[in-house]
Amino acid sequence: MAQITIKGVKKNYAKTAVIHGVDVNIEAGEFVVILGPSGCGKSTLLRMIAGLEEISGGEIAIDGTVVNQLEPRERGCAMVFQNYALYPHMTVRQNIGYSLKVAKLPKAERDARVMKVAQSVSLEPFLDRRPGELSGGQRQRVAMARAMVREPKVFLFDEPFSNLDAKLRVAMRAEVRRLHRDLGVTSVFVTHDQTEAMTLADKLIIMNAGNVEQIGKPTEVYNNPASRFVADFIGSPAMNLFEGEFDAEGQFMHGTGGKMNVSQLNGVRVPGRKVVLGVRPEGVRRTGADTHGAIPAVVDYVEELGASRLIHADANGSRIVALDNDTAEIKSGTPVHLSLADSALHLFSLEDGRRISH
Amino acid sequence: MERRAVYRNKVLPWLLIGPQLLLVLVFFYWPTSQALYWAFTLEQPWGGGNLWAGLDNFLYIFRDDRYWGTVLRSAFYALAATGLSMLVALTLASFVDRALKGTKLFQSVFIWPYAIAAPAAGVAFRFIFSPEAGLVGAVNDIWPGIWDPATNGMHALAMVIVCHAWLGIGYNFVFFLAALQMIPRSINEAGAMDGARPFRRMLDLQLPLIAPTAFFLLIMNIISSFTDSFGLIDTMTEGGPIGQTEVMVYKIYVDGFKGLDYSGAAAQSIVLMLLVIGLTFVQFKWVERRVHYN
Numbered sequence: 222m223a224q225i226t227i228k229g230v231k232k233n234y235a236k237t238a239v240i241h242g243v244d245v246n247i248e249a250g251e252f253v254v255i256l257g258p259s260g261c262g263k264s265t266l267l268r269m270i271a272g273l274e275e276i277s278g279g280e281i282a283i284d285g286t287v288v289n290q291l292e293p294r295e296r297g298c299a300m301v302f303q304n305y306a307l308y309p310h311m312t313v314r315q316n317i318g319y320s321l322k323v324a325k326l327p328k329a330e331r332d333a334r335v336m337k338v339a340q341s342v343s344l345e346p347f348l349d350r351r352p353g354e355l356s357g358g359q360r361q362r363v364a365m366a367r368a369m370v371r372e373p374k375v376f377l378f379d380e381p382f383s384n385l386d387a388k389l390r391v392a393m394r395a396e397v398r399r400l401h402r403d404l405g406v407t408s409v410f411v412t413h414d415q416t417e418a419m420t421l422a423d424k425l426i427i428m429n430a431g432n433v434e435q436i437g438k439p440t441e442v443y444n445n446p447a448s449r450f451v452a453d454f455i456g457s458p459a460m461n462l463f464e465g466e467f468d469a470e471g472q473f474m475h476g477t478g479g480k481m482n483v484s485q486l487n488g489v490r491v492p493g494r495k496v497v498l499g500v501r502p503e504g505v506r507r508t509g510a511d512t513h514g515a516i517p518a519v520v521d522y523v524e525e526l527g528a529s530r531l532i533h534a535d536a537n538g539s540r541i542v543a544l545d546n547d548t549a550e551i552k553s554g555t556p557v558h559l560s561l562a563d564s565a566l567h568l569f570s571l572e573d574g575r576r577i578s579h
Numbered sequence: 580m581e582r583r584a585v586y587r588n589k590v591l592p593w594l595l596i597g598p599q600l601l602l603v604l605v606f607f608y609w610p611t612s613q614a615l616y617w618a619f620t621l622e623q624p625w626g627g628g629n630l631w632a633g634l635d636n637f638l639y640i641f642r643d644d645r646y647w648g649t650v651l652r653s654a655f656y657a658l659a660a661t662g663l664s665m666l667v668a669l670t671l672a673s674f675v676d677r678a679l680k681g682t683k684l685f686q687s688v689f690i691w692p693y694a695i696a697a698p699a700a701g702v703a704f705r706f707i708f709s710p711e712a713g714l715v716g717a718v719n720d721i722w723p724g725i726w727d728p729a730t731n732g733m734h735a736l737a738m739v740i741v742c743h744a745w746l747g748i749g750y751n752f753v754f755f756l757a758a759l760q761m762i763p764r765s766i767n768e769a770g771a772m773d774g775a776r777p778f779r780r781m782l783d784l785q786l787p788l789i790a791p792t793a794f795f796l797l798i799m800n801i802i803s804s805f806t807d808s809f810g811l812i813d814t815m816t817e818g819g820p821i822g823q824t825e826v827m828v829y830k831i832y833v834d835g836f837k838g839l840d841y842s843g844a845a846a847q848s849i850v851l852m853l854l855v856i857g858l859t860f861v862q863f864k865w866v867e868r869r870v871h872y873n
Contacts, residue, residue, distance in 0.1 A: 306765035
């Protein structure tokens, strides 16, 4: 078990900066997920921890030792790659045991350790096969076994499940979770799949364009997004975001003259202040026309989800999505009235996208 | 589904392949059949009147110690030139593959020697290796007489082999580099994570994965060193000193064109041809059963 300290870490390729100074503390035994859209620098950050990318600025320390100048083999990390990166010419046994062979462990001990790890991921029947003869899920397990056999201080996962089908992905997620519970090794997991991130993480790091947007527990990030980007990125269906400003009476004006009564946002309703108002679809309810503060809208289309449905509607030029549990049919073009749940409102500055607390 | 073009006209397809067929016949099959004919007859130096000789020409060269000397020398030449050329090319390719500084430049620079004709390279290397004035000859200033390809057969052979290897490096380099770059980068990275140093990764991961390419190059290089060595030897040593750089292909030339022993030279050509065919056959057998990973 090891803790990882990342201080002001930067990455430049030639003249382009891809990571602009990241500070993160990862506690020993923690399962951290780095989540972000493609190209946000999350894989690069992971590869810098692994030692596969040079660190252009700042410092990474594992267990108190600065590893900037250390080779990957000296850092005590094991990595699971996106495309598995198994050695195609070696059997499963040789693949798993390669690091031990390089470390010159006696053959008997090597075999014993390979066997033990293979058992823990149910690979014993396949030990003498080549990776080419295995299914995607089996290859994935070989990749994990290969990382585990070294008994590393840190596990690094680089989008390991992105080549698997949806069902297998859920199964592997559970397996990774179980392994982490059993071994308790500090793990850093990179993904662009938010469900994967939410279910796996002790701590979630949201990255965007080379910067950390927010660090926190998954529920914290979901309930209190620190920026407009996080609000938009986390949650499916995505949060409704309206750009607009407060008028003299403190009403929120958006789109082509639509007004929303947001009296619950006391204290921040500065007239003329340009903001982004966010509300998750589950915070939007259908109400009667006579409800105080109801927003009139016209149904655009309805997305059936089975147990519930999403109503996509137009409120004075602003798109609004509501999660609805009613089963009565609604045709597009039907006028409806929507209200926003008090507790579900988020407010962000239009200027820099940061959260405005209220 | 297989797509085939069907010609209704019976003559047109023959007209289309005619020129190529003619070239192949005139420049390959006609000389080959001529050599085959001479190999089994006794061809007079000044023409006119062949005698059927059966296998006598072959028996004659097989009983000749000097011929076996050239066979052994050719084998040594082939192995040394191929080994040297492939080793240097592989080293350069693995450096370029590791994307060190200047990779873009070297990628194209290393192929240039392949574009140089063997006799031209031979002349250049004769100057470089000249014991009196050449670059390498400078060692004679320090230790007089240590380098003398004009009288020392080993020196002369080494000189030709180095030149031959140099000419092949570009070709080998391009194939090795392509093969190395076909290996997913992450496999190398996985090796690094597993604790293997670059040289260990080369031996354990990269070499096994480029084995099919390496085998192909091995055969191509060996064939080339049996047949293409002529131009080099002719410009650099003319087989000398005292036949010490005479390889199979050069002996064919000397016996046939200098000694006017057409039949003996033809028989040697047939032997060389069978040798090359044999090597090619081995290669095709290998390529067919080549290991397919993934």
